[in-house]
Amino acid sequence: AQSVTQPDIHITVSEGASLELRCNYSYGATPYLFWYVQSPGQGLQLLLKYFSGDTLVQGIKGFEAEFKRSQSSFNLRKPSVHWSDAAEYFCAVGLTNFGNEKLTFGTGTRLTIIP
Amino acid sequence: NAGVTQTPKFRVLKTGQSMTLLCAQDMNHEYMYWYRQDPGMGLRLIHYSVGEGTTAKGEVPDGYNVSRLKKQNFLLGLESAAPSQTSVYFCASRGLGTGHSYEQYFGPGTRLTVT
Numbered sequence: 208a209q210s211v212t213q214p215d216i217h218i219t220v221s222e223g224a225s226l227e228l229r230c231n232y233s234y235g236a237t238p239y240l241f242w243y244v245q246s247p248g249q250g251l252q253l254l255l256k257y258f259s260g261d262t263l264v265q266g267i268k269g270f271e272a273e274f275k276r277s278q279s280s281f282n283l284r285k286p287s288v289h290w291s292d293a294a295e296y297f298c299a300v301g302l303t304n305f306g307n308e309k310l311t312f313g314t315g316t317r318l319t320i321i322p
Numbered sequence: 323n324a325g326v327t328q329t330p331k332f333r334v335l336k337t338g339q340s341m342t343l344l345c346a347q348d349m350n351h352e353y354m355y356w357y358r359q360d361p362g363m364g365l366r367l368i369h370y371s372v373g374e375g376t377t378a379k380g381e382v383p384d385g386y387n388v389s390r391l392k393k394q395n396f397l398l399g400l401e402s403a404a405p406s407q408t409s410v411y412f413c414a415s416r417g418l419g420t421g422h423s424y425e426q427y428f429g430p431g432t433r434l435t436v437t
Contacts, residue, residue, distance in 0.1 A: 216362070239424050250326075250412060250428040251365075258424075297364060301424045308353055308372055309380070310426060314364035 209234040211300050213313035221321050222290055228283040228316050230298030239301035240281040241310065242272055246294045254296075257281060268292070293320045323348050326429035328413050334435045335403045343398040343432050345413030352418040354396035355380075355426065356388060358409040365412065371396055403436045410434070 210233045220226055232238060239258050243251040255266025262274040272283045281298060298313040329344045345354065352373050357365040357380075367380030371390040385407060387399045396415075400407060410433050414426040 241425070243428075248431075250430045251414075252428070253425055256425060309355075309367060309370065310424075312365040314362060 209238060209300050209302060209311050211298050211311050211313040213296075213298055213316050215316045216314070217317045217319065219319040219321060220288055223287050226283075226285045226288045226292070226318070228296050228298075228318070230281045230283065230313060232279050232281065232298075232300045234279075234300060234302070237274075237276060240272075240274060241299040241301070242266065242270070242281075242283050243297045243299060243312075244268075244294050245297065245315075251297065254283070288318075288320055290320045290322070293318055325349065326413055326415055326427050328411075328429040328432050330432060331430065332433050334437065335400075336437055337404060339403050340399070340401050341403065341434075342400075343411055343413075343434075345396045345398070345415075345429060346394055347396075347413075347415040347427070348394065349415060349417070349427065350393070351415035351427075352393075353416045353426075354390065355414040355416075356386070356396065356398045357412045357414065358382065358407075359412060359431075360409050368398065368411075403434075405436045408434060408436045 212231045241256045242254040245251045257264050257274045295315045295317045297315045299310045301310045326347045355370040356368040366382045369388040371377045374393040377388045389397045410431050413429040416426045
């Protein structure tokens, strides 16, 4: 079965600093990959997604993610964070064949921004 | 479009009481999902539906029942609430097909406390 690992439970960065959130997956083929963001008390909003093609994908709010097949990773990056980026971030994996109606989510990384 | 809506937003139950959470979507999506979110555990799939009149078990289905009598609605029931069901519940939906339609759209959540 597929799985998703987000190794960092909590990350703190200074406003204006760069950010990288890690996501590793386990799956026998190239999956569909997603990053969602959840602001406090809110539902989840899609930041970006990877299906095929260019391994560097751009998302909303200035985020990007790079799919690296050799490392089974899909790390999320932002060159300069803003205080409004404080939220919880979830990586998710979708299968490309049987069972593709579901997503598997990581346990999330909580991002704190300090002034 | 309202997207995905959930009713109620908050609820407090006593152990043994029953209740139903309502999820509605106006995007004509085939697939609908119920997740629960607990600290440090990410989102876990309770039940899902791949079309009107169909339901299937997810990762943590025990203690919950669901129904999808209309395409736009997906109900989650707790017949006899337990404190372990204290959680935030999210509904999501997605369209039929492959590729970019894999994106799930989330509701704002229902915070349930069982005392």
